[in-house]
Amino acid sequence: MTDDESPPLVDLCDVGVFFRMHARGKLSFRQIVKQRRFWRPPPLLWALRGVTLELRAGQSLAIVGHNGAGKSTLCLVLAQILCPDEGTAAVRGQVATLFGLGRGFNPELSGRDNIRLYAAFLAIPRSDLAARMAEIIAFSELEDFIDEPVSTYSTGMRARLAFSVATALQPEILVLDEVLAVGDRAFQRKSESRIRALISKSQLIAIVSHQIDFLRETCTHALWLDHGRVRAFGGAGEILDAYDAEAGPPALSAT
Amino acid sequence: MTSSLANLFARRDLVRELTRSEIRSDSADSSVGVLWWLVDPLLMMAIYSLLVVGILGKGTSVGAPYPLFVLCALTPWKQLTVAVGRCTRLLRAKESLIKSVPFPTIALPLSVVGSSFAYFLAAFAVLTVAAMSWPGLSHEGRLLPLMQLPFLMAFQLAAVTGLALATACFGVLVRDLSNVMTYFLRAAFYLTPALYPAERMHAELVARAGEVTGERLFWLYMANPFASLLTGYRDALLFGRFLEARFWLALALSSLVLLAFGWAVYQHYDRRVIKFL
Numbered sequence: 150m151t152d153d154e155s156p157p158l159v160d161l162c163d164v165g166v167f168f169r170m171h172a173r174g175k176l177s178f179r180q181i182v183k184q185r186r187f188w189r190p191p192p193l194l195w196a197l198r199g200v201t202l203e204l205r206a207g208q209s210l211a212i213v214g215h216n217g218a219g220k221s222t223l224c225l226v227l228a229q230i231l232c233p234d235e236g237t238a239a240v241r242g243q244v245a246t247l248f249g250l251g252r253g254f255n256p257e258l259s260g261r262d263n264i265r266l267y268a269a270f271l272a273i274p275r276s277d278l279a280a281r282m283a284e285i286i287a288f289s290e291l292e293d294f295i296d297e298p299v300s301t302y303s304t305g306m307r308a309r310l311a312f313s314v315a316t317a318l319q320p321e322i323l324v325l326d327e328v329l330a331v332g333d334r335a336f337q338r339k340s341e342s343r344i345r346a347l348i349s350k351s352q353l354i355a356i357v358s359h360q361i362d363f364l365r366e367t368c369t370h371a372l373w374l375d376h377g378r379v380r381a382f383g384g385a386g387e388i389l390d391a392y393d394a395e396a397g398p399p400a401l402s403a404t
Numbered sequence: 405m406t407s408s409l410a411n412l413f414a415r416r417d418l419v420r421e422l423t424r425s426e427i428r429s430d431s432a433d434s435s436v437g438v439l440w441w442l443v444d445p446l447l448m449m450a451i452y453s454l455l456v457v458g459i460l461g462k463g464t465s466v467g468a469p470y471p472l473f474v475l476c477a478l479t480p481w482k483q484l485t486v487a488v489g490r491c492t493r494l495l496r497a498k499e500s501l502i503k504s505v506p507f508p509t510i511a512l513p514l515s516v517v518g519s520s521f522a523y524f525l526a527a528f529a530v531l532t533v534a535a536m537s538w539p540g541l542s543h544e545g546r547l548l549p550l551m552q553l554p555f556l557m558a559f560q561l562a563a564v565t566g567l568a569l570a571t572a573c574f575g576v577l578v579r580d581l582s583n584v585m586t587y588f589l590r591a592a593f594y595l596t597p598a599l600y601p602a603e604r605m606h607a608e609l610v611a612r613a614g615e616v617t618g619e620r621l622f623w624l625y626m627a628n629p630f631a632s633l634l635t636g637y638r639d640a641l642l643f644g645r646f647l648e649a650r651f652w653l654a655l656a657l658s659s660l661v662l663l664a665f666g667w668a669v670y671q672h673y674d675r676r677v678i679k680f681l
Contacts, residue, residue, distance in 0.1 A: 168679055169679070225503065228506045229405050229506050230405070230502070230503060230504075230505075230506050230678065231675065231678060231679075232406070232675040244506055246504060246505060246506065248504050249500055249501065249503065249504025249505065250504075252500045252501040252504050252505065253501050253505060255425050255429050257428075257429035258425055258428055258429055262425060262428065265421055266421050266422065266425045269415075269417050269418040269420075269421035269422070270418060270501070270505050270507055271505065272415065272418075272507070274417075275417055
């Protein structure tokens with residue numbers, strides 16, 4: 150395999166990210182008078198610490214853990230939205246995220262203008278966009294409304310438009326925070342198959358999800374986070390089994 | 405993705421698209437659209453002219469019709485207040501976008517500066533035509549001093565960009581900044597030779613603080629890039645002369661320092677700011 154010789158697409162080394170806890174840094178008036186100081190440094194909360202991870206082309210990573218374990222923070226680091234406070238994070242390749250769809254929309258502009266704007270946010274080159282414009286509009290099924298302002302769209306229509314743009318280009322690295330299916334039933338089926346197509350063509354995928362079965366069939370590797378630290382990392386089957394065993398059955402399991 | 409110059413260049417499409425969408429949504433926002441940028445300085449001009457000339461009986465010694473004199477200041481000042489005012493809330497308003505899409509966030513304040521500058525240009529073009537066709541002005545139709553305008557505008561753009569970048573960051577870190585900014589800009593407006601000529605301040609300072617101290621205070625006063633900028637616009641448009649070399653120097657230094665400051669602040673807080681959103 151040449152995979153082991155090529156540089157890894159994602160190389161995290163001892164990564165740590167902290168947040169300051171604002172509320173606890175504030176002093177009451179009485180404390181200010183008594184202690185004669187106006188400010189104390191707020192305590193740090195390490196959302197991630199000591200995470201070392203190497204991912205190569207062809208791998209797909211499932212990220213699991215309880216709420217607040219640092220899964221979303223790790224996604225932000227992988228997408229290079231957050232820079233680590235300690236350690237280093239190298240990500241080589243075009244990253245696409247499929248969370249917060251449509252947040253870049255300007256509701257006063259038409260659907261067509263928003264496709265252009267959102268595509269610019271997602272770094273879709275203009276030449277590619279011109280070629281794909283018709284396909285994006287067709288996939289969103291919004292042909293009749295595409296020149297109307299987005300403020301007149303329903304939530305479902307906005308989601309369809311955003312999804313169509315966001316999935317128009319094949320990224321090298323795909324980061325999914327909770328796999329999504331948008332729109333009505335018919336569109337959900339369409340979007341699911343498109344996500345699967347994206348996943349199968351991406352060089353590297355990182356998925357946060359609580360749907361263990363989906364992760365089992367999609368991912369080669371799994372990372373189990375616990376209070377911001379790596380609890381276990383390895384082959385998907387083994388890690389997910391262990392996580393499943395500890396987390397217990399899903400709350401709404403079929404009887 | 406950091407807001408480095410390289411990333412910004414790589415994503416220049418984004419800055420262009422954002423600026424365009426800002427302009428379009430502004431004009432979609434109101435019925436008169438872009439015209440508002442002309443109407444607003446004109447209304448302010450009417451108010452100040454009424455106050456200064458009509459009620460206080462002043463403004464006759466500025467060497468040009470007072471309405472034009474004030475308009476030379478109000479048009480660029482509006483770009484400053486709009487750009488800075490919008491930047492104080494900008495990153496907070498775009499929080500969810502910043503946290504979900506990797507892009508150099510500096511594109512957001514830059515597009516606000518860009519769109520406000522485009523409107524400024526439109527308003528200023530009208531002002532230029534008015535000043536050139538106004539009868540009996542002391543420029544006597546001399547066109548050569550108009551060559552100064554692009555350079556003055558470039559320095560204006562630098563100063564406003566610097567201030568906008570810094571306020572965009574501080575607006576996240578300091579929650580009450582947008583309230584404070586309103587008063588700061590108002591005070592700064594009166595401390596800038598907008599309603600009166602800079603020479604008036606010079607004469608006043610020398611008369612009150614003595615020759616040496618007065619001169620020093622005056623230079624402190626001119627350290628405000630808008631002080632020499634507004635003087636320059638008036639020299640070019642109304643008086644048909646060239647801005648003094650020392651004021652050019654003050655303008656270049658102060659606006660470039662402001663730009664460097666804003667850039668440095670943004671680079672420093674760039675990704676850290678996200679945690680405060």
